[in-house]
Amino acid sequence: MIEHWRTRDDSALSGGTSGTGAGEERLVPQHNSDRDPPCHRWSRWRLTRTQMAIILAALVAGAGLIGLYALYRQSSDVAPDSIAGYAFAGSGTLLLLLTGAGYALRKRAGRYWPGRLNTILAWHVVTGLLGLMLILMHAAGNFNPRSGTYALYGLIGVVASGIVGRILDRVCPRLAAGAALQAWTIDRAVHRGGLAEELGIADNGGHTHLRLLCQPYARGVPWDLAYYDLDPAIEDIPVLFIGGSGERVAPARDQRAGATRSFNRPRAPGEVMQPAAALAATIGRERFFLELIRVWRRLHILISLVALCLLLWHLEYAATLLL
Amino acid sequence: MWPATAVRADRIGQHALRSGYADLLIIGNGIAGFIAAVEARRYAPDADILLVTAQNHPTINTPALKQFGAGRLDVEQLLAYPPGIEHQLRIGVVHLRAERLNIFARQVQLETGHTIKYGRLLLATGARPTGLPLDCPGRDFDGVITLHRLADYLDLRRRLPTVAAAVVTGGGYHAAETALLLRQWRLQVTWLIRGRRFLSRLLDEPASDMLLHHVQRLGVEVRRETEIAGIVGRIGATAGVVTTANQFIPCQLVVACTGVRPAVDLVEGTGLTASSDSCSPGGQKREGKRSTELSAVSAGILVNEYLQTAAPDIFAAGDVAAVPDPLTGRHETRAQWYAAFQQGRLAAAALTGAPVLVNTATGALGAFWHATQIGALNVLAAGAPMLSERDHPDNEVLVESSASCYRRIVVRHDRLIGYLAVGYGLADSMAIKRLIDEQIDIRDCKRQLLTADFDARAFFTKRQLYALQAAAPYAGRQRLAVGF
Amino acid sequence: MYEPDYPIAEELAACIRCNECLVACPALATPLTIEALNRETLDGPVSAPVARFGQSCYLCGACVPVCPVGLHRDAMMIWLKMRLLAKEPLV
Numbered sequence: 001m002i003e004h005w006r007t008r009d010d011s012a013l014s015g016g017t018s019g020t021g022a023g024e025e026r027l028v029p030q031h032n033s034d035r036d037p038p039c040h041r042w043s044r045w046r047l048t049r050t051q052m053a054i055i056l057a058a059l060v061a062g063a064g065l066i067g068l069y070a071l072y073r074q075s076s077d078v079a080p081d082s083i084a085g086y087a088f089a090g091s092g093t094l095l096l097l098l099t100g101a102g103y104a105l106r107k108r109a110g111r112y113w114p115g116r117l118n119t120i121l122a123w124h125v126v127t128g129l130l131g132l133m134l135i136l137m138h139a140a141g142n143f144n145p146r147s148g149t150y151a152l153y154g155l156i157g158v159v160a161s162g163i164v165g166r167i168l169d170r171v172c173p174r175l176a177a178g179a180a181l182q183a184w185t186i187d188r189a190v191h192r193g194g195l196a197e198e199l200g201i202a203d204n205g206g207h208t209h210l211r212l213l214c215q216p217y218a219r220g221v222p223w224d225l226a227y228y229d230l231d232p233a234i235e236d237i238p239v240l241f242i243g244g245s246g247e248r249v250a251p252a253r254d255q256r257a258g259a260t261r262s263f264n265r266p267r268a269p270g271e272v273m274q275p276a277a278a279l280a281a282t283i284g285r286e287r288f289f290l291e292l293i294r295v296w297r298r299l300h301i302l303i304s305l306v307a308l309c310l311l312l313w314h315l316e317y318a319a320t321l322l323l
Numbered sequence: 324m325w326p327a328t329a330v331r332a333d334r335i336g337q338h339a340l341r342s343g344y345a346d347l348l349i350i351g352n353g354i355a356g357f358i359a360a361v362e363a364r365r366y367a368p369d370a371d372i373l374l375v376t377a378q379n380h381p382t383i384n385t386p387a388l389k390q391f392g393a394g395r396l397d398v399e400q401l402l403a404y405p406p407g408i409e410h411q412l413r414i415g416v417v418h419l420r421a422e423r424l425n426i427f428a429r430q431v432q433l434e435t436g437h438t439i440k441y442g443r444l445l446l447a448t449g450a451r452p453t454g455l456p457l458d459c460p461g462r463d464f465d466g467v468i469t470l471h472r473l474a475d476y477l478d479l480r481r482r483l484p485t486v487a488a489a490v491v492t493g494g495g496y497h498a499a500e501t502a503l504l505l506r507q508w509r510l511q512v513t514w515l516i517r518g519r520r521f522l523s524r525l526l527d528e529p530a531s532d533m534l535l536h537h538v539q540r541l542g543v544e545v546r547r548e549t550e551i552a553g554i555v556g557r558i559g560a561t562a563g564v565v566t567t568a569n570q571f572i573p574c575q576l577v578v579a580c581t582g583v584r585p586a587v588d589l590v591e592g593t594g595l596t597a598s599s600d601s602c603s604p605g606g607q608k609r610e611g612k613r614s615t616e617l618s619a620v621s622a623g624i625l626v627n628e629y630l631q632t633a634a635p636d637i638f639a640a641g642d643v644a645a646v647p648d649p650l651t652g653r654h655e656t657r658a659q660w661y662a663a664f665q666q667g668r669l670a671a672a673a674l675t676g677a678p679v680l681v682n683t684a685t686g687a688l689g690a691f692w693h694a695t696q697i698g699a700l701n702v703l704a705a706g707a708p709m710l711s712e713r714d715h716p717d718n719e720v721l722v723e724s725s726a727s728c729y730r731r732i733v734v735r736h737d738r739l740i741g742y743l744a745v746g747y748g749l750a751d752s753m754a755i756k757r758l759i760d761e762q763i764d765i766r767d768c769k770r771q772l773l774t775a776d777f778d779a780r781a782f783f784t785k786r787q788l789y790a791l792q793a794a795a796p797y798a799g800r801q802r803l804a805v806g807f
Numbered sequence: 808m809y810e811p812d813y814p815i816a817e818e819l820a821a822c823i824r825c826n827e828c829l830v831a832c833p834a835l836a837t838p839l840t841i842e843a844l845n846r847e848t849l850d851g852p853v854s855a856p857v858a859r860f861g862q863s864c865y866l867c868g869a870c871v872p873v874c875p876v877g878l879h880r881d882a883m884m885i886w887l888k889m890r891l892l893a894k895e896p897l898v
Contacts, residue, residue: 114826293865402842403842749872749874749877752876
């Protein structure tokens, strides 16, 4: 029968579940920490199989290049314009152009599925590093020709900005989330403290919390304040008990809100200014970290374009040598 | 009486059939009904919850069906919840059709003859596709389908390799999405629209034209003010369509997307649907006895803002429920995913007597809201965007139109009551709904709402900060330097 | 990105589960279902795959323009990150 489950969850009647208080009743199910296993907290970084495969391929390729470079250094013709030097230059340039263009065109290459873009990003990083290695092997310690040196510096700048960018991508979101959490905490404290109500700020957007009085349960429920609120405002008491037909009922007060509502209690200027200033500051901090990620991404693209121009300059110089 | 082996029910469902009782009986396992069951379990851990459905598969994400039809999703990705969730939450499921409702005896009779008494009943029977008219010649040829359920999309996917040309008929979102879905499979698609405008109840002429031009640019041939006069077959299979303009269009597939009507068979004769005096959702009264039936059928089950019907302990949610629109005052069905989701959650609270978060301005469900994408164009409609000065002298209609975007807002006393946007950029859709639901003063951002400049986050954050700041009990206002 | 009284539950309810945001995401390495992500973003226990995704998301915003319904998946991810950092439930 219905009645037996109706009385098991008196918190649903009294309006305070999961310790949030009637002021924050929501239409979504409450988190029941007694039943549900705990959240997975911020876990350590873990690699997927695809990522491990890419890293392995990169390590093997890198080791191979290092071995090749060691052999090359033992040869008699170690110079950027040697046959081996040109080979390193050509393959490195091709790889780097593929790195840039491939990532730029990633979304146009046919159908893609969840996870594909992450794989493409991983290859972008790996091919960029391998391309830099090849160009360093091409340079073989020679930095005399001006265009070549600047092109190399540009390339190093691109790779460095990419590495810094990935670090920022790892660090900034967490910092931004921390700031957002702090903002949320301040916001909730303002509402729980009753300050929002005093200021007339819409609590949850101006919602009032109505009780769906399903008639069989409203009728026969005693006029006992213990079913609603032990400390309501005097003007609310008649309204609390006029119901039973789905009419609107005043919300139960949040019993954890500290002192009873006292609109007339004078507040110090700082007491009001502090939450607003704190909220603005934390939101500003959150925005800063998010903007940093975006700015750095644009910077990385800008440096890449500059490096491309320097590369073209160096290729023009190399062409004059060859032709 | 059906043989026991033909009764399709899980263990809990079988028990309910034997006992003939359920605390919470839910008819229909669309998203509204299923969400109601899941959420009701959280509010009432010990209640007997029984779900009765004529559908032979678990609840799916119906908006994702078009992605599935286009081949971008696998069928497993359509499941709304992990497999086995019903068993995990001890929700009994019976796969039988509910045939009769006896309000006074508080019981429902199933097609097998079983009767189930209920403590509370939720009718979430959804909607039925209108399909082609019964008198349409050739409607029973192979190749004529009505796209509505999963089985229809499975059928469509199987047919596509054999189809070179298709005709789509209908004047709503579903028809547009279907036409574009078929274009993705490189079919030659002709779309027939009965009226002059696409989605005439929700879009004005400029918005409709913009969408239709866009669809045409994507390769769909659009014919307005044209219907199917008949379907030509060849040895039982579709060969083409003759239109009301006396033209023949060769095709192998005819897809009817002519709208849905609430599935109210279960409540016929109970008085829970609209009376003959009420308007159909289009706001147009029709003549004669047939019109009464049509009004009753198309208007759904009347509910109040808490989804309660006129009968005690009976609620309705989803496509079948005609909810009161806070802005127009009319009862209308909302056959959209978000509305069904919302109503399912509200129904769970209603069924179990749990507290409900309600917005005083626009009620428990808020204003109408629908956002979708037609090709590359985003469409957002919220509130009552088709209201005009004719409907209320204080209504102010503002329109902004360009090659890439069309926006129309309706404002009354500096409160947003209707919003329509069609274009490549999308407005902050939930923020628009919030502006309408909370009846927020928009005098400072009226112009931004018409352009793409409205930053909802900054707006709501500043509002909160200035409100906090406004009560500072000292002379003069110090504006906070909000750095964004 | 944080917005006071951000209606996280409403946004999650409006999600039509089309998967476009997951497809557009460059941070998603392990496939997960949009349903699991939505459910665990709001409240309740967070499984390991969702927690890892919540951690690796770097808020690039690629998920926002592809959403056909105009929702802010990036704001929902901020909420998930907040839950992973918070010591007690947020709702």
